[in-house]
Amino acid sequence: MTISPAAPAFDKPARPDAEALAAVTLALTRQFGNRTVTSQAVREQHGHTLTWVANQPPDVVVYPETTEEVATIVRLCAIHRVPMIPFGTGTSLEGHVNAPFGGVSIDTSLMKRVVAVHAEDLDCVVEPGVTRKMLNEHLRDQGLFFPIDPGADASLGGMASTRASGTNAVRYGTMKDNVLSITAVLPNGEIVKTARRARKSSAGYDLTRLLIGAEGTLGVITELTLRLHGIPEAVSAGVCSFPSIKAACDVTIATIQSGLPVARIELADAAQMRAINIYSKLSLPEQPMLFVEFHGTHAGVREQAERFGEIAAEYGGGAFEWATKPEDRTRLWQARHDAYWAAHALRPGAKSLSTDVCVPISRLAECVEDTQADIAATGLLAPIVGHVGDGNFHVLPLFDADDPDEVAKVSAFVERIVERALAMEGTCSGEHGIGQKKMKYLPMEHPPATLDAMWAIKRALDPLNIMNPGKILPS
Amino acid sequence: MTISPAAPAFDKPARPDAEALAAVTLALTRQFGNRTVTSQAVREQHGHTLTWVANQPPDVVVYPETTEEVATIVRLCAIHRVPMIPFGTGTSLEGHVNAPFGGVSIDTSLMKRVVAVHAEDLDCVVEPGVTRKMLNEHLRDQGLFFPIDPGADASLGGMASTRASGTNAVRYGTMKDNVLSITAVLPNGEIVKTARRARKSSAGYDLTRLLIGAEGTLGVITELTLRLHGIPEAVSAGVCSFPSIKAACDVTIATIQSGLPVARIELADAAQMRAINIYSKLSLPEQPMLFVEFHGTHAGVREQAERFGEIAAEYGGGAFEWATKPEDRTRLWQARHDAYWAAHALRPGAKSLSTDVCVPISRLAECVEDTQADIAATGLLAPIVGHVGDGNFHVLPLFDADDPDEVAKVSAFVERIVERALAMEGTCSGEHGIGQKKMKYLPMEHPPATLDAMWAIKRALDPLNIMNPGKILPS
Numbered sequence: 002m003t004i005s006p007a008a009p010a011f012d013k014p015a016r017p018d019a020e021a022l023a024a025v026t027l028a029l030t031r032q033f034g035n036r037t038v039t040s041q042a043v044r045e046q047h048g049h050t051l052t053w054v055a056n057q058p059p060d061v062v063v064y065p066e067t068t069e070e071v072a073t074i075v076r077l078c079a080i081h082r083v084p085m086i087p088f089g090t091g092t093s094l095e096g097h098v099n100a101p102f103g104g105v106s107i108d109t110s111l112m113k114r115v116v117a118v119h120a121e122d123l124d125c126v127v128e129p130g131v132t133r134k135m136l137n138e139h140l141r142d143q144g145l146f147f148p149i150d151p152g153a154d155a156s157l158g159g160m161a162s163t164r165a166s167g168t169n170a171v172r173y174g175t176m177k178d179n180v181l182s183i184t185a186v187l188p189n190g191e192i193v194k195t196a197r198r199a200r201k202s203s204a205g206y207d208l209t210r211l212l213i214g215a216e217g218t219l220g221v222i223t224e225l226t227l228r229l230h231g232i233p234e235a236v237s238a239g240v241c242s243f244p245s246i247k248a249a250c251d252v253t254i255a256t257i258q259s260g261l262p263v264a265r266i267e268l269a270d271a272a273q274m275r276a277i278n279i280y281s282k283l284s285l286p287e288q289p290m291l292f293v294e295f296h297g298t299h300a301g302v303r304e305q306a307e308r309f310g311e312i313a314a315e316y317g318g319g320a321f322e323w324a325t326k327p328e329d330r331t332r333l334w335q336a337r338h339d340a341y342w343a344a345h346a347l348r349p350g351a352k353s354l355s356t357d358v359c360v361p362i363s364r365l366a367e368c369v370e371d372t373q374a375d376i377a378a379t380g381l382l383a384p385i386v387g388h389v390g391d392g393n394f395h396v397l398p399l400f401d402a403d404d405p406d407e408v409a410k411v412s413a414f415v416e417r418i419v420e421r422a423l424a425m426e427g428t429c430s431g432e433h434g435i436g437q438k439k440m441k442y443l444p445m446e447h448p449p450a451t452l453d454a455m456w457a458i459k460r461a462l463d464p465l466n467i468m469n470p471g472k473i474l475p476s
Numbered sequence: 477m478t479i480s481p482a483a484p485a486f487d488k489p490a491r492p493d494a495e496a497l498a499a500v501t502l503a504l505t506r507q508f509g510n511r512t513v514t515s516q517a518v519r520e521q522h523g524h525t526l527t528w529v530a531n532q533p534p535d536v537v538v539y540p541e542t543t544e545e546v547a548t549i550v551r552l553c554a555i556h557r558v559p560m561i562p563f564g565t566g567t568s569l570e571g572h573v574n575a576p577f578g579g580v581s582i583d584t585s586l587m588k589r590v591v592a593v594h595a596e597d598l599d600c601v602v603e604p605g606v607t608r609k610m611l612n613e614h615l616r617d618q619g620l621f622f623p624i625d626p627g628a629d630a631s632l633g634g635m636a637s638t639r640a641s642g643t644n645a646v647r648y649g650t651m652k653d654n655v656l657s658i659t660a661v662l663p664n665g666e667i668v669k670t671a672r673r674a675r676k677s678s679a680g681y682d683l684t685r686l687l688i689g690a691e692g693t694l695g696v697i698t699e700l701t702l703r704l705h706g707i708p709e710a711v712s713a714g715v716c717s718f719p720s721i722k723a724a725c726d727v728t729i730a731t732i733q734s735g736l737p738v739a740r741i742e743l744a745d746a747a748q749m750r751a752i753n754i755y756s757k758l759s760l761p762e763q764p765m766l767f768v769e770f771h772g773t774h775a776g777v778r779e780q781a782e783r784f785g786e787i788a789a790e791y792g793g794g795a796f797e798w799a800t801k802p803e804d805r806t807r808l809w810q811a812r813h814d815a816y817w818a819a820h821a822l823r824p825g826a827k828s829l830s831t832d833v834c835v836p837i838s839r840l841a842e843c844v845e846d847t848q849a850d851i852a853a854t855g856l857l858a859p860i861v862g863h864v865g866d867g868n869f870h871v872l873p874l875f876d877a878d879d880p881d882e883v884a885k886v887s888a889f890v891e892r893i894v895e896r897a898l899a900m901e902g903t904c905s906g907e908h909g910i911g912q913k914k915m916k917y918l919p920m921e922h923p924p925a926t927l928d929a930m931w932a933i934k935r936a937l938d939p940l941n942i943m944n945p946g947k948i949l950p951s
Contacts, residue, residue, distance in 0.1 A: 121729050121838035122867075164678040175676050177685070178653060191925035199834040200866045201650050202903035203639040203689055204910060204921050205948060206930045210652070210685030214678055231735040254596050260706040260772070262737070297735070298783075304775055359674040363596035391675045392597075428677035435679060446679050450666035454937065455681045461936035462929065473680060 011460045014084065014102050014470030021081035022060055025105065028077055029063050036064040036111070047088055047098060047106040052354060053402055054096035054438055059086055059106035066111050068184060068192055068223040075221060076190035078105055084467045085188075087217035089159025090132065092151075094355055095436030097163065097216050101471040107221055109158050115139050116224065123229045124181055124198060129158025129222045136227075145229045148173035151432065152341065152355075158222040163434035164214030171257070171390030172264040172296065173230060175432065176213055183212050184224035188463035198226055211458070216434050217469040219462050233296035236264075237306040238330035239323030240293075241313045242286045246270065246373070248316045249289045250366035253389045255312050256293075257362070261305055265294040266390040267337050270373065273344065273384035277336040280343035285336060286319065291389075292337040299325075337386070344384045344397045351382075352402035356415050358422035359393040359431030368425055369394060372418055379414050393431035419445070440475040486935045489559065489577045489945030496556035497535055500580065503552055504538050511539040511586070522563055522573060522581040527829060528877055529571035529913055534561055534581035541586050543659055543667055543698040550696060551665035553580055559942045560663075562692035564634025565607065567626075569830055570911030572638065572691050576946040582696055584633050590614050591699065598704045599656055599673060604633025604697045611702075620704045623648035626907065627816065627830075633697040638909035639689030646732070646865030647739040647771065648705060650907065651688055658687050659699035663938035673701055686933070691909050692944040694937050708771035711739075712781040713805035714798030715768075716788045717761045721745065721848070723791045724764045725841035728864045730787050731768075732837070736780055740769035741865040742812050745848065748819065748859035752811040755818035760811060761794065766864070767812040774800075812861075819859045819872045826857075826874040831890050833897035834868040834906030843900055844869060847893055854889050868906035894920070915950040 017025070029037040038044075044058035065071045078085045084104030091098055100106060112128035115136065119125065120143050127136060134154045136147050149160060150167035159165075161183065166175035173179065182196040195208040212219060243249040249268055256263055269277070274287045291313070295305040302325065310321040324330050336343070345353060360368045369385060376383045376396075387394030396418060400407040419429045419442050429435075429442035444452060455474055459466075492500070504512040513519075519533035540546045553560045559579030566573050575581060587603035590611065594600065595618050602611060609629045611622050624635060625642035634640075636658065641650035648654065657671040670683040687694060718724040724743055731738055744752070749762045766788070770780035777800060785796040799805050811818070820828060835843045844860060851858045851871075862869030871893060875882040894904045894917050904910075904917040919927060930949055934941075 119836065119838060121733070122836040123733065124836070164676075164682075166676060170676065174653070177682065178649070187925070187929060191928065192923075193926040193929050194923055195926065197898070197903045197921065198836045198901040199868075199897075199903040199906065200837070201639075201641060201645065201834055201868065201906050203832075203905045203907050204903045204914075205689070205918055205927075206694075206933055207639075207652065207682075207685045207689050208926065208929060210682045211933075214680070214682050219681075231733055233735055258596070258598065258706055260708055262772075297737075298779060300779055301776055304773060308773075357678075359676055361594065361597040361599070361673045362675070363594060393674075393676065422674075423672070426673040428672045428674040428679045430678045431674065431676050432678050439679075443680055446672065448667075448669055450662070451668040451670065451683065452680075453666065454662060454668050454683060457936040458681060458686075458933055461932040 011464055012466045013476065014466050016102050017081065017083040017104060021083055025077055025081050025083045026061050029061060029074065032073065033063055038062045047091065047108065049096045049099040051092060051094055052096060052438060053352065053408065054099060057099040057101050059100035060103045062106045062108055064108050064111045068186065071107060071186045071221050071223050072190050072192055074105065074107055075186045075188065078467060079188065079190055079465060082465055082467060084470050086469050087162065087221045089129065089156030090153065092153035092155045093159060093163055093436060094433045095438040097434060097436040097472060099437060101437070109156065112223065118143060120145060122198065124226055125229055126224060126226050127157055128224060130156050132156050133160065140229065144232050146232050147179070147227055148230055149176055149179055157225055157227065161213050161222055161225060162215065162217050164432065166432040168265045168267055168388055170388060171266055172262060177210055179228045180209055180213055180225055181228055182226040183209050183222055185212055185220040185222045187220045188465065188468040214434070216436065216473050218459060218472055220468060235299040235302045235325060236294060236296055236330065237302035237323055237325045238294045238333050239306055239309065239321055240290055240333045241321040242288045242290050242319040244288065244317050246289050246369045247366040248318070249291050250389060252291065252313050252316045252318060254362055256309060257390055259312065261308055263293055263390060264296040265292070267292040268387040268389040268394070269337060269340060270369065270385040273340055273386055276343040276347045276384050277339060280339060280346040281336070292334055340386050345399065347382045347384065348399040351399040353397050353399050354411060354415065356396045356418055357430050357433040358418055358427055359391060360422050360425045360427030362392040364425040364427065365389060365392045368421055368427070371421055372396060375414065375417055379410060381411065381414060391431065435473045437472060440473065443473070443475060486939055487941045488951065489941050491577050492556065492558040492579060496558055500552055500556050500558045501536050504536060504549065507548065508538055513537045522566065522583065524571045524574040526567060526569055527571060527913060528827065528883065529574060532574040532576050534575035535578040537581045537583055539583050539586045543661065546582060546661045546696050546698050547665050547667055549580065549582055550661045550663065553942060554663065554665055554940060557940055557942060559945050561944050562637065562696045564604065564631030565628065567628035567630045568634060568638055568911060569908045570913040572909060572911040572947060574912055576912070584631065587698065593618060595620060597673065599701055600704055601699060601701050602632055603699060605631050607631050608635065615704065619707050621707050622654070622702055623705055624651055624654055632700055632702065636688050636697055636700060637690065637692050639907065641907040643740045643742055643863055645863060646741055647737060652685055654703045655684055655688055655700055656703055657701040658684050658697055660687055660695040660697045662695045663940065663943040689909070691911065691947050693934060693947055695943060710774040710777045710800060711769060711771055711805065712777035712798055712800045713769045713808050714781055714784065714796055715765055715808045716796040717763045717765050717794040719763065719792050721764050721844045722841040723793065724766050725864060727766065727788050727791045727793060729837055731784060732865055734787065736783055738768055738865060739771040740767070742767040743862040743864040743869070744812060744815060745844065745860040748815055748861055751818040751822045751859050752814060755814060755821040756811070767809055815861050820874065822857050822859065823874040827877040828872050828874050829886060829890065831871045831893055832905050832908040833893055833902055834866060835897050835900045835902030837867040839900040839902065840864060840867045843896055846896055847871060850889060850892055854885060856886065856889060866906065910948045912947060915948065918948070918950060
């Protein structure tokens with residue numbers, strides 16, 4: 002920032018000094034009793050486990066039950082300059098909940114009330130520890146559902162924080178599109194509510210979207226108002242094999258361009274299909290496969306499935322099998338549902354790493370094919386699945402985490418995937434977020450002035466740099 | 477913000493001193509020749525005209541042609557601390573483009589190139605001066621369209637800045653949902669690009685959404701990447717009268733809750749229908765009327781229209797007339813298209829003011845009916861139209877702008893509408909924005925900590941308070 006007064010004091014993140022930490026721990030223990038935990042096991046559980054990022058446990062874990070309790074914790078940490086790490090279910094994939102500078106993990110798992118469901122308004126108010134499956138269980142009787150479905154049964158606070166999406170995003174959008182309002186405690190301990198319950202508003206800066214995807218670096222989310230959708234009257238699902246990734250991607254483009262309101266359109270590549278066959282003792286064609294789902298009226302989903310079948314046939318698709326009965330749909334989609342575990346069947350005992358990039362859909366076939374060529378040249382086992390309607394795909398390299406050579410090879414491979422996506426006007430993360438592990442790619446994705454602006458916002462809202470420090474923005 | 481270091485220097489907005497203004501004017505004239513204009517007529521045209529807000533002309537109007545030229549202008553103004561006001565078509569409604577502290581109006585009307593259309597990706601890149609009609613004209617041959625349609629043929633930069641929506645928002649979302657990326661010049665003269673061209677991303681703070689709705693107070697938008705949609709294969713449109721506002725709103729709720737993907741659902745109240753009859757010499761029932769439109773396949777839009785007809789009948793709707801041929805659809809919707817001009821037929825020569833609030837849809841009937849009672853009690857002529865699928869409605873009081881009593885009466889009435897919407901968990905603006913005229917309502921809508929956070933962001937990105945000062949945030 003060139004034409005600005007001197008930036009305000011902004012701390013480099015640091016471990017709290019022992020005295021500050023002791024004071025905070027004591028105060029938390031006095032106030033929250035056995036909801037303040039310092040055991041090694043619980044602390045390690047709150048550092049990172051789901052990737053190869055080393056576990057960096059917090060010093061203390063505290064389990065607040067209300068927004069006001071979160072505010073108390075945040076104020077206490079701010080006074081003593083102790084880092085805080087908001088924690089949902091710990092299922093994020095890029096080291097988001099690690100505590101590189103120690104401090105206090107604020108675990109929201111006790112904040113799991115569905116506060117209100119407004120069926121007429123198609124919205125609900127939830128605490129951040131409610132998981133997506135808990136919420137959908139709660140809503141089912143009312144004929145409503147919340148569509149965002151990352152792989153894990155993540156907490157809604159965490160899903161907002163990582164701007165999560167999943168298989169339904171092509172039809173229903175991502176977390177950014179399905180949150181109406183957020184209550185959060187800012188790093189200074191103040192409680193903000195970002196918006197009213199109206200479905201749209203032009204009243205001031207969009208703090209809702211600023212907190213969504215901020216990965217807990219700008220505050221702790223303590224309540225969310227979510228948009229809901231009616232459970233569709235009918236659902237049709239289908240699967241179809243293709244001679245090439247290109248053909249499968251061209252069908253995806255044609256489907257979306259034709260205005261077919263596909264609810265899900267998922268790709269599995271040949272390696273993934275081979276894994277499925279091993280895992281489930283099946284003999285599906287080991288070719289790229291599309292899994293599709295349509296939501297609507299009975300007549301509507303039939304028409305949509307038939308249209309899709311016609312498009313698939315035009316591009317050389319194999320037999321398009323589709324169904325509307327729940328048990329038949331489940332059978333058709335089983336291979337997709339099993340994808341993650343099936344992949345591990347390719348190399349039992351191996352560690353895996355789920356990468357995540359997203360490119361404009363016109364570049365998707367090229368990006369996936371180049372990645373497959375890279376996999377072959379590198380000699381990796383790495384099946385691919387993709388939310389292809391959005392141009393988003395995941396590669397799951399399987400490797401021996403104890404073999405430094407393999408780790409180095411996979412690391413370089415992941416870096417090449419990101420570079421490939423960026424070279425195609427894509428992003429280094431479609432839905433997993435940046436955390437610790439993708440920080441180095443952010444300057445490759447955004448020009449320096451854009452990162453400067455993000456830093457300016459971080460400094461403005463967290464001048465002490467104590468809210469999930471060492472994440473997203475590389476220093 | 478309690479626990480923060482001292483806030484950075486932040487200027488109260490002020491008129492530039494004469495020397496600074498002269499220096500900027502001279503430099504702009506040297507660089508941009510006759511694209512720098514200081515004539516009274518052009519300056520006044522760039523102050524505000526579309527509401528009763530007094531015209532506050534800028535000192536200079538400049539017409540840049542490129543992002544780099546905008547950056548040059550912004551840096552020059554920043555050095556001399558001269559206020560800047562980004563300008564699109566001047567069709568905003570709350571005093572957004574007025575220049576209360578003088579300064580330089582940056583008119584983007586020469587930046588009107590459609591830079592690229594990526595049909596396969598359903599996106600395009602445009603300069604900010606492209607209007608929505610220009611864009612749709614450009615796209616038509618490719619079977620694509622951009623759905624956001626505020627009343628005016630506004631510029632896309634301006635539409636992003638006010639977080640505009642319109643009649644299609646219930647199906648296609650608002651500007652917040654249809655912009656993928658923004659290039660902008662920040663108040664310090666740096667050029668940011670907020671995102672890549674991927675359809676979704678979790679890579680860093682959502683600067684795209686931060687600039688959308690910021691009304692030019694955080695920077696000048698110089699390029700936008702927009703999401704496009706395929707022109708639907710078929711469209712059906714229909715109209716239906718209802719015995720009460722309540723019945724029309726209940727039908728709207730039932731329609732949306734049933735998952736019918738209505739593309740447009742617009743309400744006109746009895747006063748608006750009376751205006752239509754006067755204006756167009758018709759004899760439509762002077763009862764609340766819903767105008768609906770469905771997009772999809774031929775079979776799909778027929779099914780949707782029939783379903784809607786069934787729902788309408790359940791709630792006591794009159795004959796539901798619908799059509800799919802363009803000329804028949806136009807005839808059915810003519811009354812809605814003429815609403816604005818027809819309203820003025822109720823009182824020829826009167827000035828009007830378009831208010832804008834939005835409430836949760838379950839409260840809409842109550843909010844509209846209470847407003848009608850208020851209109852009757854106050855003795856106003858004020859027809860109502862609404863984008864009711866979103867819970868958004870406009871009231872158009874007609875009044876004599878030269879009669880201070882009438883102006884006071886209308887002013888108090890508008891204030892009561894806002895208070896009513898806020899009391900129902902709604903917002904003081906669904907789509908017009910805050911500008912100057914609604915600043916006083918922002919503290920009624922948001923708690924102090926939320927406004928503090930907005931101010932913190934404003935201070936961080938515009939520490940000199942020279943980018944469209946005196947808008948949105950009340951000081």
